[in-house]
Amino acid sequence: MNRQDAEALDAADPLSRFRNAFELPPGVIYLDGNSLGPLPRATAARLDAVAREEWGRGLITSWNAAGWIEAPQRAGDKIARLIGAAPGEVAVADSTSVNLFKLAAGALSLRPGRRTLLTERGNFPTDVYVLEGLAALSGATLKVVEPDEVLASIDDDTAAVILTQVHYKTARRWDMATLTARAQAGGALALWDLSHTAGALACDLNGAGADLAVGCGYKFLNGGPGAPAFAFVAGRHQAAIRSPLSGWMGHAAPFAFEDRYRPAADIRSLLCGTPPILALAALEVGLDLQLEAGAPAIEAKGLALCDLFIRQVEARCGDLGLVLTGPREMQARGLHVSFAHPEGYGLVQALIARGVIGDFRDPDIARFGFSPLFLRYTDVWDAVEILRDVLVSGQHRRPEFQVRAAVT
């Protein structure tokens, strides 16, 4: 393969027109859309309109007139179409961490008598931290086991198996249908963290029979820094699940101002406080782009970009100390690719200085994300050439690239 072949792939790419929907600084190859998605061009204008018209002129009437009060469910219904859920099964609210707390506690409420929450070692830290906090508060037991011990660890005390479908470091993908079936066969619920799935893979929650899920709005969904997250509760659980954060927006009738909490019987029971309207407006712009492109086309291109990157790195940098961390088979992975390198931190910093933005994950992982809506095959090609040049010239060893920043 040569660069002309990559150009031909770009010319034939059915998603190529979406690149122009994003603000991308010139000279940058952005391989970090899996961490913070870039700004859609339409977002700033939409935020301006919501601020000036809906907030500025409509004032409090916009809760009804501009549909603010339905925004968590409206955005949720859009996400539902991306992750194989039905309308009314997803709400947008809070952060992924907070939603995980609500749903893990909700899982305990759905499985009375069972007191164990099961997850894998090496899961994204916030997931484990949140479950630790919930266990301390509720008296439940948190069991953290090696990935290959998860199935055998499901027993008659397991209330929920809580896994991130695509691992944040390695991109290894759990088989959602198989894991869900095994959890349920043991009487437990399956709770999925879809932070690296939503907007990247053609996920089918209901096809897999999943019970509960959470996920992130600021990565592949391009909702902006700190965008609100989402929570999925399968329709069959909605009447019975209890959120521990019984705020007024989860009440059956928030504006009846009743003295006692009475949970909504639908997905609204997962809401807690007043929704962040500006942030929801920004997220919806990102979601509309996703829906226009369609999850199957996004997954297909994303995996093709990953495949090209892995093959090119091995062809061009094979003798330069990079070791692929995570699956090579496309069906077993998500849309980021990680290479271990003994000087990984300096390598990522040197690449950023050359305009190739990826990120570093301890202890030695250089991680590169392949967001299909704005990346080109030629970007992958060019990034690998720059990677080779950095390694061959030793730029990554420069002292200025060894200084650790607060956010990596």
Ligand SMILES: Cc1ncc(COP(=O)(O)O)c(C=O)c1O
């Ligand atoms: C798998 C996973 N879960 C959760 C989070 C964090 O979610 P939040 O910051 O919305 O709480 C991340 C962030 O990278 C993540 O990768």
